[in-house]
Every structure is written in structure tokens, then in C-alpha cells.
Amino acid sequence: xxxxxxLFRQEKEAPAPRNDRPFDKETWKQQKQEQREMVxxxxxxxxxxxxxxxxxxxxxxxxxxxxxxxxxxxxxxxxAQKPNATRxxxxxxWKEQGIYIRKKESGFYILExxxxxxxxxxxxxxxxxxxxxxxxxxxxxxxxxxxxAYPDDRTRIKALMDHAPVPIRISDTLPEGTNALYQPDTRxxxxxxxxxxxxxxxxxxxxxxxxxxxxxxxxxxxxENGFHAYCASYMLCKQYGGDTSGYRFDHAPxxxxxxxxQEIRAELSTIRETAxxxxxxxxxxxxxxxxxxxxxxER
Numbered sequence: 001x002x003x004x005x006x007l008f009r010q011e012k013e014a015p016a017p018r019n020d021r022p023f024d025k026e027t028w029k030q031q032k033q034e035q036r037e038m039v040x041x042x043x044x045x046x047x048x049x050x051x052x053x054x055x056x057x058x059x060x061x062x063x064x065x066x067x068x069x070x071x072x073x074x075x076x077x078x079x080a081q082k083p084n085a086t087r088x089x090x091x092x093x094w095k096e097q098g099i100y101i102r103k104k105e106s107g108f109y110i111l112e113x114x115x116x117x118x119x120x121x122x123x124x125x126x127x128x129x130x131x132x133x134x135x136x137x138x139x140x141x142x143x144x145x146x147x148x149a150y151p152d153d154r155t156r157i158k159a160l161m162d163h164a165p166v167p168i169r170i171s172d173t174l175p176e177g178t179n180a181l182y183q184p185d186t187r188x189x190x191x192x193x194x195x196x197x198x199x200x201x202x203x204x205x206x207x208x209x210x211x212x213x214x215x216x217x218x219x220x221x222x223x224e225n226g227f228h229a230y231c232a233s234y235m236l237c238k239q240y241g242g243d244t245s246g247y248r249f250d251h252a253p254x255x256x257x258x259x260x261x262q263e264i265r266a267e268l269s270t271i272r273e274t275a276x277x278x279x280x281x282x283x284x285x286x287x288x289x290x291x292x293x294x295x296x297x298e299r
Contacts (some may be wrong), residue, residue: 032129038178039077039109039130044261046076051256051264054249059083061231061249066270067237068279072268074110081108085135099139107132125221150241151286153197160204160236164189166211168204179203182210184220198243206233206240227255228267232275251262 033117050060056079057090066086078085088110091101101107151159161168166182171190174181180191180203189207191200209229214220234247256264 028133029091034110035130036128042080042109043073043076043265046080047261047264047268050076050079050268052253054252055255057252058234058247058249060268061235061271062238064268065235065275068111068235068239068272068276070110072265072272074263075268075272077108077110082135084137085138088133090131090133094134094139099136099141101134101139105134105138107134107138110135129175135227145169151199155286155289156240157197157200157204159240159285160201160208160278162175162285163281164211180207182207182214182222184210184214184218184222185215187211187214201240201242202233202237202246205236205278206230208278212268212277227251228270228274231271232278235271235275236282238280239275240282 031038037196050057060075060079062071063079063085064070067075067088070078078088082088089097091107094101108135109130111128112131114129116124116126119125150156167188169188169190170193171181172193174190178192179195179199180189182189189204189211191204192208195203206229209232210220210222211227212232213225214229230247231249234244236242237244237247258269259267277294
């Protein structure tokens with residue numbers, strides 16, 4: 001049998017492009033260092049912007065409340081690069097979940113812990129390296145309009161009170177205009193009788209923040225920590241569906257604008273850690289409650 005294969009043009013397969021250039025470790029290290037310097041500069045610039053503008057400060061609190069487990073530095077980086085992010089992961093993590101990044105989408109950087117190193121004074125430190133992330137809005141996954149998953153009012157208030165660091169007592173004698181009050185000398189919180197759920201959550205979360213920051217050394221100042229408590233209360237309201245319409249941050253620049261970036265981050269860290277202690281207790285109680293409500297066959 002004759003062959004007619006010769007009638008058809010044979011396309012030669014193009015060889016795969018080769019990269020004969022050897023890996024240059026020094027160049028790679030230089031690129032990483034430049035990238036690291038860029039990220040740290042962005043953190044400082046964003047911290048200063050947060051300190052100058054009340055709207056920017058509130059936007060930072062919004063980001064930190066959504067990413068409450070992320071450091072202040074990473075919340076600042078998200079604010080600077082992807083302020084509306086809601087759920088982030090790196091390329092490989094999205095891929096493992098069967099979710100792919102859309103073409104032409106640009107990632108943004110956060111910092112992740114690297115190797116441990118020894119400082120000149122003999123103490124140990126951890127290096128942090130930039131890591132490229134993508135928000136779920138940059139993927140092919142359809143964004144669903146999620147219905148509220150917030151707990152009901154009674155459950156939310158019970159969670160706020162769970163394992164509180166000080167006793168909480170109902171009061172009929174609070175001054176006019178004061179809905180709740182933490183008293184450092186007696187180490188207790190008094191709360192006005194007869195308030196609605198929104199006012200209870202807002203007032204109580206702010207006073208619990210005061211109680212959280214009081215180290216019981218007899219030197220606590222409400223006036224010096226009032227701004228931190230106010231901001232922590234706002235973050236808790238954002239996290240658990242409370243009304244935030246009455247919060248104002250016009251005085252934030254007065255508190256922060258004279259500080260350098262490191263000092264600003266320290267103030268933001270106090271707010272984050274205070275809110276985080278309270279939300280951590282709340283989340284543990286809410287998780288236990290959900291577990292108890294699950295059908296036996298699902299446990």
C-alpha cells in the first residue's frame with residue numbers, strides 16, 4: 001500500500017525557548033530587597049495619610065475590622081492597594097480551591113514572616129517578606145450577595161458580655177448622657193437601664209475596651225485612652241453588624257498628625273489588640289453556640 005503522507009506539509013515543532021542564563025542569586029536578592037523597601041515605604045506613607053485625614057483613618061478601621069487577624073502593617077498595605085478587599089489569598093491558594101485569577105489582574109503585596117535572624121545585640125528577630133495577594137473580586141468566582149450572618153441582638157450582647165474582664169451592673173444613677181461607664185477604681189462597668197440593643201452594644205463595647213486596656217496598676221487614665229476605646233467600639237460594631245452611623249473621627253488628625261509612622265502604628269496596634277481581645281471572646285462563644293445547635297449527625 002502506497003503512502004500519501006508526503007502530500008501533507010509537515011510543520012516542524014518549534015523547540016521550547018531556552019533560558020541559558022544562569023540564576024543570579026545576587027540579582028535576585030537585590031530585587032527582593034528593593035521590593036521590601038517599596039513595601040515598607042508604602043506602609044509608612046499610608047500611616048501618615050491615615051494620621052492626616054479623618055476619612056482615611058475611618059477607612060483604615062474598616063479594613064482592619066474586616067481583616068482583624070492581620071497586623072496593622074498589613075491592614076495599611078491593603079488600604080493602600082485594595083481598600084475594598086474582602087477575602088484575599090495568594091495565587092496558589094486560590095488555585096488549590098479551584099479558583100483562578102482573571103487575566104490582566106494585578107496583585108498587591110502584604111508581608112509574611114520569613115526566616116529568623118540574630119540582631120547585633122544578640123536578640124532574635126523575624127524577617128518579613130512581601131507576598132503577592134489577590135482579592136476574591138479579582139477571580140473568576142462569582143461574587144454572591146451574601147445575606148447578613150450577624151447574630152440576633154440578644155445573642156450579640158450576650159457574646160459581648162461573655163467572660164468580660166470586670167463585672168457589668170445595671171444602673172439607675174448614671175449621669176445624663178452617659179449610657180455606660182467603666183470605673184477604674186471599682187473595676188466595674190455600670191450600664192443604664194432600659195436601653196435598646198444598638199445603644200447597649202455601642203456603649204458597652206466602648207467601656208469594655210476601657211476595661212481591657214486597664215492593667216489594674218492604679219494608673220489608668222480614661223482620658224488618655226478614650227480615643228482607643230472609641231475606635232475599638234467602632235471596629236466591633238462593624239464586625240458584628242452594629243450601627244456605626246453616629247461615629248465621627250474628625251479629631252483623629254489631632255491625635256496622630258504629630259507622630260512619626262512608627263508611633264502611629266503603635267497607636268493603631270493598641271486599638272487593634274483591644275478590639276481583638278473582645279472579638280476573640282465573642283467568636284469563641286458564638287462558635288460554641290453554633291456547635292451546640294448543629295444536628296447530632298453533623299458533629
